[in-house]
Amino acid sequence: MPDRRCKRIFALLSDYVDGVLPDGDCRELERHVDGCEPCIAFLESLRTTVEACRRYGQSQMRSQPPQLPPELRARLVGLVASLRHESAHRKVPARRK
């Protein structure tokens, strides 16, 4: 990414990494980047960064949160269950007399 003329191309790199860059921009970017070692290295390092973020996200998803305090859990379960119960009853049409 040697000079400021690259700014427009630079702004397109994430869309390129995500595979959502429109065809015209894609061709322009590839023409610009192909054969330019610093640009290729930057693009690949950006791709690696995105992959590292994804793996970090997945690893964090497997971490266990502390248990909900039992009284809070019981209160929330009761609240949701009663709301669902009310909601189910509201959906039953009133019988005509």
Add this chain to the structure above:
Amino acid sequence: MINSQVEQALVNLKSGKPEEVGRALEMLQGIVYGFGMKVCGRPEDAEDTAQETLIRLARQLKDFPNARALSVWLYKVAKTQCLMSRRKSKFAPAEMLTLDALMPEGSGTSAPQVKSWEITPEEITLEKELRSKLQDAVLALPKHYRLVLILRDMEQLDTREVAEVMGISEKTTKMRLHRARVFVRNALAGYVQGSKSSRVEHHA
């Protein structure tokens, strides 16, 4: 991409059966806690965020038409709670990231300063050191950039979902995402590299 746990949680919530509702709350707590950890970086803030979000869910439970609606609602509330509960951070990030500031230095004729990266995408195992550097880099991001990066690249929501959670346009979402990625990339420079056999992959 909707987390399959959100889909299961919605089924369980709709059942209204106490045992299933309890399991749903635990699943959703796990998702929100993980999100809170990434955004706030502190277990106590993540725990507060998860509890406050579940309380709001229970109080304002409405008929979510699908898992996507529940997911967007959940992240929207969690985002607000997390930012509200966030304690003073040791980081004092600037609010704006500009492309000019993020672009590598160099001129058209001189050698560009793209620092060497030491491991390839294939080799990423997220060992302790990289995990720590990544976490610090994400926490050093200004909050609106940090949230977009976490939602898109870590929670793996799609661009439209991130835009809905953040209340911004898809265009702004993409702009913030790109700047956040480059910020993190620059923070990890010298540690992670692109593939050694890297070349441009021509899109069909």
